[in-house]
Amino acid sequence: MPIDIDISHVARLARLALDDDQLELYRRQLGVILEHAARVQALDTEGVEPTGHPLGFTNAFRDDEVRPSLDREVVLAEAPEERDGYFVVPPALEGP
């Protein structure tokens, strides 16, 4: 029994503007994949710690030193739109 998914909600969370046909296709495919993936739930993991880093590292520290970074002009050259040293985007909020 495939898992039921609120695909419109998930697409909104992922910032993907998909049409109804696409949403329906992905909803069905994800149901099948998740049904397979749900096999992990059959294992008893009571008291088992999750693995984050595969070799068990925790933190890597370095000295807090000022170092050169990428040149601003070079980085902004890749931007779809830039002005006065900033990235330009459409309005983030609607209305006044």
Add this chain to the structure above:
Amino acid sequence: MSLADLTITEAARGLRERRFSSRELVDAVLERAAQTEAELHAYLTLDHEGARRAADQADEELASGTDRGPLHGIPIALKDNLCTSGVETTCASQILAGYHPPYDATAVRRLREAGAVPVGKTNLDEFAMGSSTENSAYGPTRNPWDPDRVPGGSSGGSAAAVAAGSALGALGSDTGGSIRQPASLCGLVGVKPTYGLVSRYGLVAFASSLDQIGPLARTVEDAIAILEAIAGHDPADATSWAGEVPDFRAELGRGVEGLRIGTVTELSGDGYEPAVSEAVASMVAELEARGARVEEVSLPTFDVALSAYYLIAPAEASANLARFDGVRYGLRVPGATTEEMMARTRAEGFGPEVIRRILLGTYALSAGYYDAFYGQAHRVRTLIARDFARAYERVDVLVSPTSPTVAFPIGERTEDPLAMYLSDICTIPSNLAGHPAISIPIGLDDAGLPIGFQVMAPALAEPLLFRVAAEVERIAGFDARPTGVAP
């Protein structure tokens, strides 16, 4: 025989004996690309000018007595998810079309410092998500052994280039088998090193806790030469291994006498092509005849490794790929608001498999499902590591097929994502555990398609891994070359 068909080791010797120059070597490789690319499409970008310039520099250095080691003057291909300063890097995605990174990935920088000559950027499944190189926004790569078949993936372009002779070696990246599986399907050696051994800085991230850069090459020795150049700690990658890099050659030539070799119960049976199972069994028998003690080992959690992988990898991908939003680089599709611009850019810029995995990962991480899916998958990952640890109390290395099948026909699995995912069933456990593994070509099936043999070893046991791999290579004596593409 063309210079393009030499191994790295042979070419390095020829360069030092002044039998040919790096420029001649690079020209031979570019000529091979000119002959094969229309059919194979291994490359997304060929950097003729940069390659010839680097080759000339290598020739000057070698002539003046500066020897940077075994890769000096050797043409190498780079998977197009590795950032290359000033050379377009697309990850085979529309969303990065025209992107010129302002820096080199650490692995690329180290290759250049070792004198290697990058010849171009190879095709891949978009953002390394796939097992066939069919998920490229720029069209599929074909297998040099049979152009009607896939080269494997996601490092399929790197594999096809080395198999065809349009590079002598290549870098790939392996998140669930993306180096080893295409190496297997193209008759090459492919290595996934221990997690953290090679810096991921400048590798466009897919699943950060699983991704690892590694070599594809024609021989074990060639693969070692590439890995020696790129391995080692990098402060720019917080997950990189800060300890000593093992001496990869320390155990070469010792054979397998007295070694305990485990075959894996869960990586056999139905779903494995008979020719693959028979070739692997026959290699295991050869190893036993040379003094290895072989026993079958069961690692029961391998049965759910694929399920855990298809929760963890998409979850990490959904977070990593959030950066592609039309703001700082790459594609932008206009919208009335920032959110609309981002959502349209992402829907148009990403291909179907990438969208599928972002949705899957977003779902697995979303409120109400996080613990049942993502949290549980990470606990299962711990159980898989425990299964490995138990197995390594009894045996020194584990062996299996690299892929359950030989190269499959183009289009066969594109409509069935789950069937495609099953291509990685043998390779995924090593990624989940962070362990090294290698694929070595051991023969051809009746249709003349390559079969790969996988060796797995504990973390940082690369010297042992290469010792066994070199013996497998010697026994197999695999020296066949692709016949599917002229010349």
